[in-house]
Amino acid sequence: MDAHGPLSDQGLVQLLNRHGERLEDERFSRYAADLDLEALLAMWHDMTVVRAFDKEATSLQRQGELGLWVPSLGQEAAQIGAGHALRESDFVFPSYREHGIALTRGVDLPEILRIFRGLQHGAWDAAEHGFHLYTLVIGAHSLHATGYALAMDRDGLVGTGADSDGAVLCCFGDGATSQGDVNEALTFAAVNNAPIVFMVQNNQFAISEPTTRQSRVPLAQRGSGFGIPAVRYDGNDVVASYAVARWALEHARSGQGPVLIEAFTYRMGAHTTSDDPSKYRSQADESYWAERDPIARLETYLRAQGALTDDAVDAAGVEAKELGRRTREAVKGWERPPAASIFDHVYAEPHATVEAERAWFARYEASFADQGVHA
Amino acid sequence: MDAHGPLSDQGLVQLLNRHGERLEDERFSRYAADLDLEALLAMWHDMTVVRAFDKEATSLQRQGELGLWVPSLGQEAAQIGAGHALRESDFVFPSYREHGIALTRGVDLPEILRIFRGLQHGAWDAAEHGFHLYTLVIGAHSLHATGYALAMDRDGLVGTGADSDGAVLCCFGDGATSQGDVNEALTFAAVNNAPIVFMVQNNQFAISEPTTRQSRVPLAQRGSGFGIPAVRYDGNDVVASYAVARWALEHARSGQGPVLIEAFTYRMGAHTTSDDPSKYRSQADESYWAERDPIARLETYLRAQGALTDDAVDAAGVEAKELGRRTREAVKGWERPPAASIFDHVYAEPHATVEAERAWFARYEASFADQGVHA
Amino acid sequence: MSTMTLAGAINRGLRAAMDRDPKVVLMGEDIGQLGGVFRVTDGLWKDFGPDRVVDTPLAESGIVGTAIGMAMRGYTPVLEIQFDGFIFPAYNQITTQLAKMHYRSHGAITLPVVIRVPYSGHIGAVEHHSESPEALFAHTAGLRIVSPATPQDAYDMIQQAIASPDPVLFLEPKARYWDKGEVDESRVASQLDADGGASAATAEMSRGRIAREGKDVTVVAYGPSVRLALQVADAAAAEGTSVEVVDLRSISPLDSDTVVRSAKRTGRVVVVHEAPTAFGAGAELAARVMEQAFFHLHAPVLRVGGFHTPYPGSKFEHDYLPNLDRVLDAVDRVMTH
């Protein structure tokens, strides 16, 4: 048994430390071997894009254009690292904070905001992007992910060695590990040897509750209870995030079964725009983690390598601004579909109750057109 | 990670082997040190009593006097061993097969049959016996047990060193380990350091499904995933069952927190009287386990020690017969309470709907008394 | 035409659906080698193998949740929940996920999952083995809920449920499992083989039927209570009252049109179900009949159901559940107006 608690940083795989220095790891360095400077720049790019988007969404929420926003601030390395380790043949089940992974799956980021503007519950084509809709009921999607992985296996898309081989990446938070569903998912995945990677982003908080309210041992240890190999790594280190995710995905894709990986990271922002973290955590804690910012350390490294120029930084700034503008315009430009659309897609086939209510609603709306609003 | 599956007999604590020979165990022998021949005879006695009762209940079911019976056949050592390790200050949450533990908690065995005769859902006073009612929804009681243990802790009944110190023993089967609730119980117990012993009786089947459908590693290993110490032992060995349970209970009672123990045993009978095990397991399997009968090996040992005489065996036979007679009489003698009693105890305080229906039912019944049955 | 029990008809229907579509996968506890605790899947494991008839871990949320994921990749999981009382660990998955995914995805994701549940009482069982949870699901949009009362309907409707692109709760009246009846196996086969078969099948299983015509009182029932309603009709006929029996078959959608039409003819309605009366399906039906046939009614719609108590010990179930006398009593009461 590990003597360390779930917030310990003991035994974390790390390949890029907070000073922007590359480290070696006997087991995982080789999974990062293909990361040349170009690849790292691409990751840096994605991390800055999603952070800029996050900022824009937060300010749109403050302006009243969005009901809510769920920032991924601070978790960019964990997400972009994993995202770059994915293949097109893989399929991701995010929770609701995986905007970074969304980006790597080709989701146009502004589209995500349709959810938070209250226009719809799902805002992209899951099959097209290999990226499922966000699930707000904590942990519920872990079972869907497991079932999906089992179906991939049935479909012969695992362990053949072909490019079509794939795996599922299932994301959830530290808090989610307490849900029965997540543990059932571990059971179903283990006994059926499902091609799935369970990725816990331990951002140290479930809203206000520290991870110590969910576990007394590191969350990665949960795997062993189900016979699932697990690795814990520095989730603010994009190189380790890539390497561990790559290892895990290869393990799953090749038919060796489920893996649990724990990205130890920090939620640098609020839980959501409705949250006030000053109520439950200290400035000191936040500063400590600001020094471990996932983007800053990659920047340090890339600059030291001469790979990141001021021009590149400026260009990224311009791109971010453009994304911001495009986001604002998109959000403000979306037209709300007609009210009667609430009756669409409740069922795939007609259902008498829905049809009767739809008809009633049409008559009711028409009555206003005829007579003006009541009273 | 353990390379063995959940049905492996590797690494089981054993103190009395199937040939009736005592073994030493570095860690657990001392927890059996107080078991003199008298104590072992008492255990043998209880095991034979519950087996005889089981037989009687099965035959009552066959005669149509009971709707169902759930035999504990084969699991007597696991249950009686644990039962003898309990203190009065402990509290047990059984599933529905713990007739052996019921006996050690002073439940008059025939009373259990009120449930299976369809007279009531709970058939004894849980508080009086420190033995909760049977729970039929698999795993649901594991959370009640955890909450109860936390309440004991709040009440100052843990870790004081006094005789009043207690712990909860929570029993469930191998199948139950797959339920979300059981895993949530492990979480709540671990983070709150609850004084609870989770005892899995791995009888190798959840109805027809072998334990390999629930886990790919030994079930005891589940503990480590939650930071809960665990031990796996030969559940057909009453000495190991006692020793391991005693260790676990002392651990919990002394304030050191939760423990998971896995009694590896075998369900020698059917799941229930509705079940037909020949559909899903072999005669060879059953014979293999018949040779590992928990009562037989204790008998061999006690006879070798000269502690078990033919007279004692005869006396036990007489007692069993008498219990059988008493059981039959009790079951056939129970009067069904009046139909209107179904409205009692739905709520602790009056509820208008129940009272209205109760009144209607009284009028309805009275109408028969007045007019005779309809049509 | 062949004679089958209701359980046998479901078994045959499952087999036909599995033959028709290799993506149909059965999942549940003990449904494999054992054939299920009621033997409804008997023989299917042997014939289709453990990949098509899957014994799952003992976790209902897991069963439904993984089925959702499989359905997302084009499978049609047909699940067995061992008993009515054990569906509740899956309640979250059924109501917040299975029911809502089609809506959440704007129609992009369809989840043709069927959840078979042996339900209702009268089998002398212990706690949690005799319940009728239909109303606990019918309030949730996105689910269909049906219950056959005859072997023919059992055979047809299980296949229609499997063919339907919507999630279906398929409630099997377990006390009727051994009732026998004639079954025509060809009708549903040709329906499903035709163009638009799935739509036609969904529509058909969503409609009630007049199980017996009558003119004085409409008695509405479904699943296990249809037989009782027919017995009531016989008994009432002997007393000179003509009872029309509506077998709803579908609880969501509730085929209130058929009932309202009947109510407009008879002016008197009695609804029967085993589930507790309070907040049960009968309440919805009564409310709709009132809304749509108020001025045709001679008497209030009466409901005969279980009481607002937990399902009692089996020695009391005959008092707890609707029986001939209680339904006849309600018929008499509506006839006094």
Added chain:
Amino acid sequence: MSTMTLAGAINRGLRAAMDRDPKVVLMGEDIGQLGGVFRVTDGLWKDFGPDRVVDTPLAESGIVGTAIGMAMRGYTPVLEIQFDGFIFPAYNQITTQLAKMHYRSHGAITLPVVIRVPYSGHIGAVEHHSESPEALFAHTAGLRIVSPATPQDAYDMIQQAIASPDPVLFLEPKARYWDKGEVDESRVASQLDADGGASAATAEMSRGRIAREGKDVTVVAYGPSVRLALQVADAAAAEGTSVEVVDLRSISPLDSDTVVRSAKRTGRVVVVHEAPTAFGAGAELAARVMEQAFFHLHAPVLRVGGFHTPYPGSKFEHDYLPNLDRVLDAVDRVMTH
């Protein structure tokens, strides 16, 4: 008398209950240092400490299940479920365990567990944060379900719920959390201090009240819809229709007696709730009013509720939920008879 918001009144009521009885323990997600996502438990963690205000693991089944065990040893757990849509993982524990333990134990075990749920819509939230699940629980015997509409009721009823020996689902109309009102803190205190206080408290919270008297139409509402019903009464009055408003307060038991008495006077009833109409609480009420006041009714009981769809995106919630126009439309319709 002091002025409080509805949320503030619950906070004060919780504090009073915790002062009164050291066995009262609050449990839930983020209710400690944070004071809950709606700040309803604000300040209590600071004043009562982490043993009385417990931040639990993120698992609703675990919260309810462990509360049951604590209640078995004499504690009175008062749970917070963060949002309506997240109660379903606990559905099994609530309906098969919490609701049934008293019955299962023949009255030997009482479980005075209170489950607080911020519910209903109109707050512009994302999916699962605006639902009204009352009917999904009211069908299950063994539970009480109440919902206050005013700060005074919120203050009184939370304490009555805690005092009641039965499990209570305490539904808090979250859109009304910031509504202010006068609260007399002394009345419930003297009720609870008196002999038989728990019985009196249970009985009182189980009764509806006439929120406004009227003679033409009875509009029945509870929780968040009471304010709407009162607005309807105002608007209808302006058109010459006198509306009586019944605030049910309790859904289980459903105080149909108060409604039936009113219906016998007015002859016309409209029921309003945010939950979907189909299989909702309004159906039960309509059925009972018909059963008990049929010959007094001039028109069918009409229901105005949410539609049979999942709760839509918040930009649509004003179309989805009952509003002044829809209720007035129903009032007009019953007035045409």
